[in-house]
Amino acid sequence: MGIRVEGEPPYPTTQAELDKYCNRFIQTLQKYLRDRLISVHLCGSWARGEANPPVSDVDLMVVIDKIDEQISGALQKVWQEVNMGCANVVDLPEIAAAPTELMAMMSDCHVVLLGTNPFPSPTKERYAQNLADVASTMGLYARSREYYHWETNERKLRLLKELNTKYMLKWALRNLVAIRTGTIPVTYADLKRQLLGTEEGCLLHWAENVTDSDYTTAESQLEISSRFSLFAQRWLEESSSVRKNGLNKRT
Structure with missing residues (x-):
């Protein structure tokens, strides 16, 4: 779910409403x-076929x-005139500069609604950079729970729970699959299928079953943070290897 602001117009709740919304x-x-x-692109959960309206x-x-x-x-x-919600606006020079956040959004699956796609095809090196970015953040969050005795328990819990979200764990796993196969999983079902039988598949299954009660003791918190x-x-080591191989091929 995106961040909603007060007074923001409502979003579509059906495919028919979405089509009308985009066409307008x-x-x-x-x-x-x-x-x-x-060009105009549809990104995110609606493009992946995983939308959960009205959320x-x-x-x-x-x-x-x-x-x-x-x-x-x-x-x-x-x-x-159109009275609709948010949309990201970028120009061709910005795409040429290829900021990580923008390229990550586009490699995460998008549908071209108008025009031609100006975005370069993502490479394994790009997926590896995405993985390195999120894995680095995950490591920092996890270690803060392990080391910083002076942080409040409320902040520690917030950071710990953020690790197990689509913006952290699932995004890391999608890019991990992409650097191993060359293609990023479009849906969550695709991700689970491609991780089946791997250590990361076991991690994802475990993460799906973590409940609020699992965060209640210092021992369980430490176990969760240590695993992440x-x-x-x-993942940082694997992404580094992929980027190094890509650099060697170019030199």
Whole structure:
């Protein structure tokens, strides 16, 4: 679920509503941006076929030629007229710079609703970088639970629970599968199937069954943080190996 703000228009709850929502947005974009509009993409849970309405928001990305004063004014008119929620707006220079967060979003599965796809195909090295980024964060979170005696228990619990989310564990595992196979799993069912019989598959099964009561004692908290820390270190080593091999091939 995306972060909702007060007064934000409601999101679609059915495929028919989604189609109408996207079509209205695209038509309004074309009206004000004309040939400066490059493409429109549907990302996130709706693109993966895993939306859970009304909880799920709609992740849309708009690509334009270049953000400038004219475009900014046109986009203000789009939102005033269309009365819809959020969408990410990027331009071609930003895509060329390939920031990690943007490329991660696009490699996570997207559907081109309009135009041609300006994003380069993700590589194993890109997946390895994604894995390294999230594994590093996971390791830091886990170690803070193990070492920092002065942190409040409330903060320790929050960081520990954040490890077991789609933004941490599942994102790490999806990129791990991608660097091993060359293709990122689109759905959660795909992820579980490709991890079947592996240590990470066992980790995912265990993580699915962790309950709030498992966080209640210092011993269980330490066990959970130690397990995440161990896997995060393994993934950092594997991602480093993939990136090193890719560098050697280019030199």
